[in-house]
Amino acid sequence: MTEKKKFQAIKGTRDLLPPETELWNRVEQTAREVFGTFGFGEIRPPIFEPTELFARAVGGETDIVSKEMYSFEDHDFGELEKLRSVLLIRELELENPQSASLHKGQLTEFNAGLEAGMKGRKIPVTPVNERALADLKMHTAKIEILRSDYTGGEWQARERFNASVTGIRQALRVVKFGDVISLRPEATASVCRAYIEHGMHALPQPVKLYYTGPMFRRERPQKGRYRQFYQIGAEVLEMVPPNQDPAKSIGKDAAVDAEVIEMVMAFFAQLGLEGVKLEINSIGDRECRPKYVELLRAELLKVKDKLGPDSQRRIETNPLRVLDSKLESEQGIIAGLPKIADHLCANCAGQYAEVKRQLGMRGVAYAENWRLVRGLDYYMRTTFEITARGLGSQNAVCGGGRYDGLVELLGGPPTKGIGFAIGEDRLILSLQEAGKGGAAQGRDVFVAWMGEKAQATAITAAQKLRAAGFRVELPPVEQKFGKALGQADKLGARYALILGDDEVATGQWTVKTLADGSQAKVSEAEFLEMLRKGKALSS
Numbered sequence: 001m002t003e004k005k006k007f008q009a010i011k012g013t014r015d016l017l018p019p020e021t022e023l024w025n026r027v028e029q030t031a032r033e034v035f036g037t038f039g040f041g042e043i044r045p046p047i048f049e050p051t052e053l054f055a056r057a058v059g060g061e062t063d064i065v066s067k068e069m070y071s072f073e074d075h076d077f078g079e080l081e082k083l084r085s086v087l088l089i090r091e092l093e094l095e096n097p098q099s100a101s102l103h104k105g106q107l108t109e110f111n112a113g114l115e116a117g118m119k120g121r122k123i124p125v126t127p128v129n130e131r132a133l134a135d136l137k138m139h140t141a142k143i144e145i146l147r148s149d150y151t152g153g154e155w156q157a158r159e160r161f162n163a164s165v166t167g168i169r170q171a172l173r174v175v176k177f178g179d180v181i182s183l184r185p186e187a188t189a190s191v192c193r194a195y196i197e198h199g200m201h202a203l204p205q206p207v208k209l210y211y212t213g214p215m216f217r218r219e220r221p222q223k224g225r226y227r228q229f230y231q232i233g234a235e236v237l238e239m240v241p242p243n244q245d246p247a248k249s250i251g252k253d254a255a256v257d258a259e260v261i262e263m264v265m266a267f268f269a270q271l272g273l274e275g276v277k278l279e280i281n282s283i284g285d286r287e288c289r290p291k292y293v294e295l296l297r298a299e300l301l302k303v304k305d306k307l308g309p310d311s312q313r314r315i316e317t318n319p320l321r322v323l324d325s326k327l328e329s330e331q332g333i334i335a336g337l338p339k340i341a342d343h344l345c346a347n348c349a350g351q352y353a354e355v356k357r358q359l360g361m362r363g364v365a366y367a368e369n370w371r372l373v374r375g376l377d378y379y380m381r382t383t384f385e386i387t388a389r390g391l392g393s394q395n396a397v398c399g400g401g402r403y404d405g406l407v408e409l410l411g412g413p414p415t416k417g418i419g420f421a422i423g424e425d426r427l428i429l430s431l432q433e434a435g436k437g438g439a440a441q442g443r444d445v446f447v448a449w450m451g452e453k454a455q456a457t458a459i460t461a462a463q464k465l466r467a468a469g470f471r472v473e474l475p476p477v478e479q480k481f482g483k484a485l486g487q488a489d490k491l492g493a494r495y496a497l498i499l500g501d502d503e504v505a506t507g508q509w510t511v512k513t514l515a516d517g518s519q520a521k522v523s524e525a526e527f528l529e530m531l532r533k534g535k536a537l538s539s
């Protein structure tokens with residue numbers, strides 16, 4: 001007998017159910033509408049991409065890429081992979097002829113399989129794989145010779161044999177049967193990849209795209225933090241014309257930044273999101289940021305002993321992230337560190353000032369936060385984050401910024417970029433906490449019928465009402481009217497349409513208004529009219 005297993009959604013993932021999904025749909029629909037008014041079109045990139053894409057774009061040293069991605073090798077070589085596992089755990093001795101012949105057979109089979117796969121280009125022909133195959137063949141041959149020449153008791157032979165066994169294991173471990181791919185932890189990298197792949201630089205610039213969908217990060221789950229979560233994001237990409245003077249585009253870039261931020265704020269306002277706070281910063285560019293980072297590193301080294309282990313490590317890996325620290329004991333020290341705003345180059349400072357002026361012109365309120373550095377490597381100049389009420393410690397509901405140069409880094413033409421992503425789970429949570437979750441989906445009409453003839457009328461009535469856009473519940477089997485009315489009530493129906501022999505014969509339908517219990521006899525046309533009027537009154 002097969003064991004009964006209780007299946008549950010994997011930790012950090014969850015089912016979104018009605019009626020909550022109605023709110024999700026409303027939020028997404030509002031995003032489509034608002035973003036549409038700003039000229040954005042939808043992109044739906046795949047959910048998995050080569051790991052290399054995220055490593056290159058987001059940064060190999062970031063938490064997202066180094067710790068949180070769901071990655072796997074994508075290939076058709078399951079049997080070869082199993083064979084590798086067997087070979088990796090097999091204990092080998094020079095003196096044991098039985099295990100030797102089995103090992104020889106399996107190793108030869110593995111080598112042949114790998115070679116054939118690479119020849120047919122189904123297994124990637126990378127320098128690592130080529131080297132591994134050569135090593136495997138060499139050590140397999142060596143082992144063979146050592147075995148056939150072995151006459152017992154020679155320690156040199158045993159040593160050489162062990163060295164080859166180690167060599168084989170090392171080569172086996174590094175072989176990649178297919179490309180390593182990852183579930184997307186974010187979508188900016190995918191949008192840039194798509195911009196390049198589809199030659200979007202040839203379209204009228206800028207290209208404005210938005211997306212909605214699941215992202216995956218292996219974070220510690222808690223309120224507002226999931227391993228599968230949803231983002232609503234938007235990106236503006238614009239190829240840089242050859243020989244453009246960077247100083248000349250500052251005003252334009254700032255206006256684009258401000259408009260993107262204005263769009264998120266308009267979306268939040270449309271939804272009635274409460275306690276919305278926008279924070280902005282400039283983190284400089286390739287010219288001024290490295291100098292600031294060095295200054296910061298030097299200052300941090302002076303106070304190293306007073307910092308916690310995470311910040312101590314970051315002095316080396318990424319000093320900017322120390323500014324992100326929430327550790328109480330570090331706050332006083334961080335407050336005294338040099339601020340990037342005082343170290344921006346002229347172009348970055350000019351652009352930052354212009355972004356603030358542009359936000360002012362658009363009536364967007366903001367606060368400056370010089371410690372806002374963001375956890376992804378691709379940003380430069382403008383960065384921003386938005387928080388909302390009711391979210392506890394995970395209160396960032398949106399993050400974004402400018403990423404000029406990212407498209408180029410991924411192999412495309414010099415291109416400017418700015419965008420953001422909203423955490424939809426958190427957005428929904430904040431709306432619900434503020435009581436803006438919306439009511440459960442009710443029914444306009446519950447059709448209570450009894451008798452065969454009435455069923456035929458009930459089916460046609462339901463068809464007509466649904467075609468007119470009303471929500472109709474039609475029970476599959478007849479029910480006593482009392483029971484039917486009880487169910488209509490539970491479902492939150494506005495009207496019960498009662499159809500029995502009498503109604504079928506006269507064409508006059510009995511309609512009960514569930515809110516006040518009143519009842520009337522009406523024709524089909526009159527009932528439709530009633531519903532339409534009711535709809536108009538309640539919407």
Ligand code: HAM
Pocket residue numbers: 185186187188217219224225226227229230231233234235376396397398399400401402418419420421422423424425426
């Ligand atoms: P991010 O700051 O990593 O930026 O994520 C954006 C938002 O996604 C966060 O502010 C948060 O609301 C939500 N979020 C992130 N991780 C989780 C999680 N584990 N559970 C629930 N919500 C989460 C980006 O992803 C960039 N791609 C944004 C961007 C677009 N920058 C430029 N263009």
